[in-house]
Amino acid sequence: MTVLLEGEGLGKSYGGVRALDGVSLRLSAGEVLGLIGPNGAGKTTLVDLLDGAQPADRGSLSIRGRKLTGPPSRRARAGLARTFQHPHLALDLTVRENVLLGAAAPKLAGIGGLVAGLVAGAFRPSGARFDATLHRVADALELGDLRRRCGDLTLGEQRLVEVARALAQEPSVLLLDEPFAGADSGGIAAISAAIRAVRAQGCGIILVDHNVDIVASLVDRIMLLRSGTVVFDGDPAECLASPEMQDVYFGTGGENVVA
Template sequence: MADGALLRGTGIGKRYGGVTALDGVDVEVRAGEVLGLIGPNGAGKTTLMDVVSGAQDLDAGTLTLAGRPLAGAPWRRARLGLARTFQHPQLASELTVAENVLTGRLAARHSSVRGMAASMLRGLLSTATGRDECARLAADMGLDDPGRLAGELTLGEKRVLEVVRALAQDPQVMLLDEPFAGADATGIAAIMEAIRTVRRRGHGVVLIDHSVDLVASLAERVVLLDSGRVVFEGTPEECLASSEMRAVYFGGGYDRT
């Protein structure tokens, strides 16, 4: 592994009963880099996101963020500088667009869920400064009605809002799991700009998407997973031209023998 990685995972393993979902995965994300994770269904992409974000416990290996051990509940990892979106948007449907964005900002500033809730109860959601800042950030991503309830948004708009909420944390590393699914052309453009914003800040992005072309257009490096293992790592151009890519996507799997 190269020096200077923001996020580093070494020997990551995860099992579900008798099924090995991740088998000795090494991965790193560097400052100012977009890392693409690709592979067929069941390759282990979302499982890797889960163990990095704390949604699932890893069974083997180590994780560090900016040189510090990455462990504990998701809110602890958010405090360290990790943000994540999900395949199925996880928003507070009863809160407005601006309020959802502010929950992301609060998650990065408080050491516990209780502390974040206390901040809300003290009225941070109703302050003009907080409301205006979050409304402006949402508007920059194409969500022009900050008072609209998240539950009223289309799937594509929810995707954008999840990315905006993650961006509000000003994370060192942002994990994006299928952020473009269901988004229209405007939403896709907004999410792509959010990814570039994180990269310009010198932070890192891990991107999963079924559209290999979209991943290739944004990522500096690509990791190809198959059956829980890394079978190729390199530039998008190298990966797309590799025999491993052809085997995984068109040949029924990568033969490791």
């Protein structure tokens, strides 16, 4: 399988807290990787390092064999899209406008891309290509009335819009940070179906969530983090039955404080 994303020895400290301590990972095309671990294990920090929201202290990253660096906008252009643990939507804008922002995001990365896009008229909100993308992801996630203001939506509905916005980027790597938190059963089903659909198209997905059963039902592989390090990386069923899993969730736990 084609390797999409590779990280080597990624490390990040916040003051005296070692949030991530030498994590390496590999994600292939059409693979769903579950990232689990207790609160503070470093899951969001790893996602932040992958999408450039936080700079790594150590380590390197590549996408399709090319070095992956720079801010989130540059990484979006390289094919990366993400959702956030706490949705980052423009609350005064409508569902439609938020999703269209996702469709435009890779083109907005960099002045060259912006100028080229403007010249080509690519950002017209009524552009046929954008409309097709909008309706495809809106239908997949059952977004309902696209004219609603995002500030008027429930948290669960906002999550669906955020996943839709990430899908509208047509990413090759999708990072989902707790997409099921606050979603109702319909939302969970819609997001799960969307994950399966983009996986079938060859997208690589990293799924962070605390609901281990949902994660295990969707992923090809699980990475279990504890105190900023990987303690298990492999088959989901083996992970759930592993002594590492027992120890992380029912053992003494660990402190990720720099010695």
